[in-house]
Amino acid sequence: GQNIDQPTEMTATEGAIVQINCTYQTSGFNGLFWYQQHAGEAPTFLSYNVLDGLEEKGRFSSFLSRSKGYSYLLLKELQMKDSASYLCAVNRPGGYNKLIFGAGTRLAVHP
Amino acid sequence: DSGVTQTPKHLITATGQRVTLRCSPRSGDLSVYWYQQSLDQGLQFLIQYYNGEERAKGNILERFSAQQFPDLHSELNLSSLELGDSALYFCASSAPGTVQETQYFGPGTRLLVL
Numbered sequence: 001g002q003n004i005d006q007p008t009e010m011t012a013t014e015g016a017i018v019q020i021n022c023t024y025q026t027s028g029f030n031g032l033f034w035y036q037q038h039a040g041e042a043p044t045f046l047s048y049n050v051l052d053g054l055e056e057k058g059r060f061s062s063f064l065s066r067s068k069g070y071s072y073l074l075l076k077e078l079q080m081k082d083s084a085s086y087l088c089a090v091n092r093p094g095g096y097n098k099l100i101f102g103a104g105t106r107l108a109v110h111p
Numbered sequence: 112d113s114g115v116t117q118t119p120k121h122l123i124t125a126t127g128q129r130v131t132l133r134c135s136p137r138s139g140d141l142s143v144y145w146y147q148q149s150l151d152q153g154l155q156f157l158i159q160y161y162n163g164e165e166r167a168k169g170n171i172l173e174r175f176s177a178q179q180f181p182d183l184h185s186e187l188n189l190s191s192l193e194l195g196d197s198a199l200y201f202c203a204s205s206a207p208g209t210v211q212e213t214q215y216f217g218p219g220t221r222l223l224v225l
Contacts, residue, residue, distance in 0.1 A: 042216040103153040
């Protein structure tokens with residue numbers, strides 16, 4: 001079966017660093033996406049990893065280990081506007097259900 | 112703004128009714144995807160179209176159907192609506208010819224079935 005696990009909720013303080021983990025077990029793997037979704041709004045693309053290692057993009061970085069079925073999203077210098085859900089999604093090759101989303105991690109940033 | 116548009120933004124209807132949700136993909140994108148997101152639930156993939164053809168099917172109910180037209184816009188038809196169909200419905204599109212095929216999401220249609 002397909003399984004993507006993320007913590008349900010996290011809290012952090014403004015200005016701090018937070019790491020959101022994602023573990024996956026899927027049949028087939030063609031990369032992993034992270035999306036940000038504010039309540040009631042559309043998911044917006046943050047990052048894509050297909051090779052092992054760290055991809056840095058401003059305050060956000062994403063890491064992938066394919067052998068461990070593990071990824072994390074690192075958010076630095078947290079701002080209040082970073083309060084949102086963060087969705088991990090695995091891209092599978094082929095047709096059926098190509099992009100599988102985790103349930104998301106709801107991050108609350110406090111002053 | 113992702114470039115994907117969806118109409119209407121909100122829809123309120125009664126059980127047993129039928130509604131049509133509309134999506135226009137980003138310019139140049141050939142693939143359109145439909146997702147359902149119920150309250151506090153993850154994104155559930157419904158169906159994908161590529162250049163007018165159905166490409167992949169997810170957890171789409173038989174009461175639901177979709178199509179993609181020659182101008183590449185897509186419609187999702189929901190019939191015999193039930194209370195449990197109340198949800199946010201997102202459309203996404205992606206460009207052809209890339210392994211990554213990043214999906215860009217529209218603003219969604221919020222459906223409330225009373």
